[in-house]
Amino acid sequence: MENTEVKKSSINKGHGLWMFRKMVQIRKFEDSVHDIFARGDIPGFVHLYAGEEAVAVGICAHLTDQDFITSTHRGHGHCIAKECDLKGMMAEIYGKATGLCKGKGGSMHIADFEKGMLGANGIVGGGPPLACGSALTAKVKGTDQVTACFFGDGGNNQGTFHEGLNLAAIWKLPVVFVAENNGYAEATPFHYASSCTNIADRAQSYNIPGVIVDGKDVVAVYQVAREAVERARRGEGPTLIECKTYRNYGHFEGDAQTYKTEAETKEHLAEKDAIQRIKQYLTEEGIATNEDLETIEQEVEQEVQDAIQFAEESPFPAEDQLLTDVYVSYPTDGGVA
Amino acid sequence: MTQKLSFADAIREALDLKMSQDSDVILMGEDVAGGAEVDHLQDDEAWGGVLGVTKGLVKKYGRNRVLDTPISESALIGSAVSAASTGLRPVAELMFNDFMGVCFDQLLNQGAKFRYMFGGKVKTPVTIRTTHGAGFRAAAQHSQSLYSMFTFVPGLKVVVPSTPADAKGLLIAAIEDDDPVIFSEDKTLYNIKGEVPEGEYKIPLGKADIKRSGSDLTIVGIGKQVHTALKAADELAKRGIEAEVVDPRSLSPLDSTTILESVEKTSRLVVVDESNPRCNVATDIAAMVADQGFDFLDAPIKRVTAPHTPVPFSPTLEDLYLPSSEKIIAAVEEMVGETLTTA
Numbered sequence: 001m002e003n004t005e006v007k008k009s010s011i012n013k014g015h016g017l018w019m020f021r022k023m024v025q026i027r028k029f030e031d032s033v034h035d036i037f038a039r040g041d042i043p044g045f046v047h048l049y050a051g052e053e054a055v056a057v058g059i060c061a062h063l064t065d066q067d068f069i070t071s072t073h074r075g076h077g078h079c080i081a082k083e084c085d086l087k088g089m090m091a092e093i094y095g096k097a098t099g100l101c102k103g104k105g106g107s108m109h110i111a112d113f114e115k116g117m118l119g120a121n122g123i124v125g126g127g128p129p130l131a132c133g134s135a136l137t138a139k140v141k142g143t144d145q146v147t148a149c150f151f152g153d154g155g156n157n158q159g160t161f162h163e164g165l166n167l168a169a170i171w172k173l174p175v176v177f178v179a180e181n182n183g184y185a186e187a188t189p190f191h192y193a194s195s196c197t198n199i200a201d202r203a204q205s206y207n208i209p210g211v212i213v214d215g216k217d218v219v220a221v222y223q224v225a226r227e228a229v230e231r232a233r234r235g236e237g238p239t240l241i242e243c244k245t246y247r248n249y250g251h252f253e254g255d256a257q258t259y260k261t262e263a264e265t266k267e268h269l270a271e272k273d274a275i276q277r278i279k280q281y282l283t284e285e286g287i288a289t290n291e292d293l294e295t296i297e298q299e300v301e302q303e304v305q306d307a308i309q310f311a312e313e314s315p316f317p318a319e320d321q322l323l324t325d326v327y328v329s330y331p332t333d334g335g336v337a
Numbered sequence: 338m339t340q341k342l343s344f345a346d347a348i349r350e351a352l353d354l355k356m357s358q359d360s361d362v363i364l365m366g367e368d369v370a371g372g373a374e375v376d377h378l379q380d381d382e383a384w385g386g387v388l389g390v391t392k393g394l395v396k397k398y399g400r401n402r403v404l405d406t407p408i409s410e411s412a413l414i415g416s417a418v419s420a421a422s423t424g425l426r427p428v429a430e431l432m433f434n435d436f437m438g439v440c441f442d443q444l445l446n447q448g449a450k451f452r453y454m455f456g457g458k459v460k461t462p463v464t465i466r467t468t469h470g471a472g473f474r475a476a477a478q479h480s481q482s483l484y485s486m487f488t489f490v491p492g493l494k495v496v497v498p499s500t501p502a503d504a505k506g507l508l509i510a511a512i513e514d515d516d517p518v519i520f521s522e523d524k525t526l527y528n529i530k531g532e533v534p535e536g537e538y539k540i541p542l543g544k545a546d547i548k549r550s551g552s553d554l555t556i557v558g559i560g561k562q563v564h565t566a567l568k569a570a571d572e573l574a575k576r577g578i579e580a581e582v583v584d585p586r587s588l589s590p591l592d593s594t595t596i597l598e599s600v601e602k603t604s605r606l607v608v609v610d611e612s613n614p615r616c617n618v619a620t621d622i623a624a625m626v627a628d629q630g631f632d633f634l635d636a637p638i639k640r641v642t643a644p645h646t647p648v649p650f651s652p653t654l655e656d657l658y659l660p661s662s663e664k665i666i667a668a669v670e671e672m673v674g675e676t677l678t679t680a
Contacts (some may be wrong), residue, residue: 194662
């Protein structure tokens with residue numbers, strides 16, 4: 001099942017540069033949120049995606065605005081890979097009126113249906129049934145839209161994961177289930193919490209393909225995702241892709257991360273860093289020069305700074321916003337509203 | 338023009354009408370057809386719903402629009418809400434409302450909150466048909482009345498019909514509604530018959546109905562308890578007390594105006610609700626009237642509800658569990674005795 005044969009040369013310049021830009025956007029965005037949160041300017045709590053960029057980007061490289069994704073509590077990276085607006089995202093995380101959800105959702109509920117981003121999700125394992133729903137819409141309406149369902153190694157032990165895989169399999173729904181196995185569900189290691197060696201092994205129970213891929217290698221993710229997305233578009237049903245990855249930060253910001261080892265942190269943050277690897281790949285393959293990539297990095301740095309400035313300068317929601325957007329319509333007659 | 342239909346037939350007629358009008362309306366649930374991929378059925382149904390309510394629909398609309406799901410309620414409710422927010426108008430059948438215990442997240446934290454969490458940019462036009470109610474000798478896990486719990490949740494609408502005509506008109510409105518609606522059917526009402534308007538017939542959600550006029554007291558009944566209230570009202574009439582019976586029909590939104598106007602006229606209120614008594618709809622309505630109609634009242638508000646227990650199996654205990662006309666009359670006598678010198 002291990003995907004070792006990666007035909008790297010098949011990535012064209014457009015996709016290669018798009019993926020690099022998106023990965024840098026995610027990294028810089030998350031590193032900035034980390035800093036801003038530390039100085040106390042962001043309400044609530046946040047879960048950062050830095051380190052896992054290759055997963056969201058390698059998958060979403062094959063999706064259009066018409067395709068759907070479901071996400072997790074660690075959703076900023078999925079949003080960015082699905083082309084959500086950085087300013088709207090940052091403003092949402094600040095709780096500002098100009099946020100993608102008018103400041104009513106926050107970090108864990110960023111959504112942009114125009115982009116097919118069906119929402120980050122505060123409930124671990126909340127996504128698989130929802131992914132079946134958007135895929136069912138595509139199937140009943142006869143479109144070729146695909147849904148990518150992101151979840152973590154925590155989510156893989158929820159009943160909803162198993163119900164979702166089973167339903168998608170028997171109905172041959174166009175879903176790509178993407179397990180982001182970053183080694184820890186909160187502070188609990190994967191090997192303790194899951195009775196399987198690999199999440200992808202669970203695909204066998206549902207008679208669907210299960211693929212394991214190095215989730216720190218965007219080119220590898222891109223290759224397996226292409227096959228899974230095409231299979232879904234052809235109406236041949238779901239695939240489960242397990243991306244072995246690692247989060248650079250803790251479960252949430254403020255997590256002391258006492259469960260991590262120095263060696264693994266060094267391995268993932270230095271040696272296996274996903275952004276260094278795509279940089280190396282793009283330059284070695286002659287797809288881009290170092291100057292090209294530096295230019296992109298500078299542009300992204302500016303985009304993220306602009307997003308922060310936009311969020312900081314934006315107003316908080318007006319008081320009347322407390323009561324709006326609960327229903328499309330709701331007759332109130334002065335009684336129990 | 339009307340026709341005499343059972344409660345179940347009226348529901349089926351509403352489903353049939355909406356499915357014929359709108360290809361985005363699909364049915365999904367456990368055995369809503371039954372017998373999927375059984376060769377000798379040749380795509381006919383095995384059941385048409387465990388209680389036969391969706392009978393005949395798969396033959397008419399095919400298995401692409403009448404979807405048997407596995408017994409996976411989270412996948413059922415979750416896929417229904419998400420199909421709704423991405424372009425369909427699903428009607429999902431949750432066989433017994435008690436099963437919400439295994440899938441509530443997909444409504445409570447997902448479907449009900451999409452619109453608010455996502456800044457008003459999404460609509461989720463899903464209808465969850467489910468059944469509630471004791472009296473079926475189905476014991477503690479198949480007999481509860483949980484509509485009060487759903488009414489608690491912002492983002493959900495909750496409808497509880499009491500007659501075949503209301504069931505048809507309210508279900509059509511629920512399916513056409515752009516918000517998630519829980520449509521809760523008392524399973525012991527399926528065989529009652531009544532006159533039902535033919536063709537297009539819609540009752541707006543949030544509009545109560547006065548099922549019996551009277552001037553001496555108001556009895557608000559929920560679902561089947563409307564019938565219990567009407568029975569009690571007939572008894573009370575023999576004793577010279579004319580009760581007005583108000584059927585809210587939808588619990589969220591709630592037509593508090595009609596209830597308050599009735600109480601203003603009668604000065605007394607009894608609320609009959611089969612759900613357990615703490616934080617239930619009866620308590621909610623009582624609080625609303627105490628708050629907004631206190632000056633109308635000549636007596637304390639009485640609530641006739643199930644006790645704070647699970648639903649028992651043994652018929653003698655289950656009968657004792659349920660509200661009854663006798664319990665309503667006892668509540669009224671207590672109330673009238675307190676405030677009137679002569680009955």
